[in-house]
Amino acid sequence: MKIIALVSSLLRPVRFLVIAFTCTLLFVSNAFPAFAIESYQSNPEEATTQLLETQRKTDEVGRSNPPGLERVQRESNKGLNEVQGDADIDKMKRPSNSTSSTSVEDEIENLLEKVTGKK
Known part of the structure; x- marks a missing residue:
């Protein structure tokens, strides 16, 4: 029983920090919901x-x-x-206009080379 009381007393500060962090996250996410509003504003007459x-x-x-x-x-x-x-066919991604992009396989291969140190 002493072990449970000891663990419980050690977790109280952690529990408080988790609750405080969660409340802060909820407050910030409600106070600043749309940082993307500063991005490109389309013209309603466009398209x-x-x-x-x-x-x-x-x-x-x-x-x-x-x-x-x-x-x-x-x-x-x-x-x-x-x-x-x-x-909008010119705005779509297809092989003819995305030659500079890397495939998922290439990205994974590059990541594995960095992790293992093999080149």
């Missing part, structure tokens, strides 16, 4: 044309009969998919 065109096509497809296979394939071959077309 409205593309969105309206995509919405128009979506509404058109929704009101009409289900499209046939040939029509879906023809529209899909124009861009990303039937409705979106090639909207």
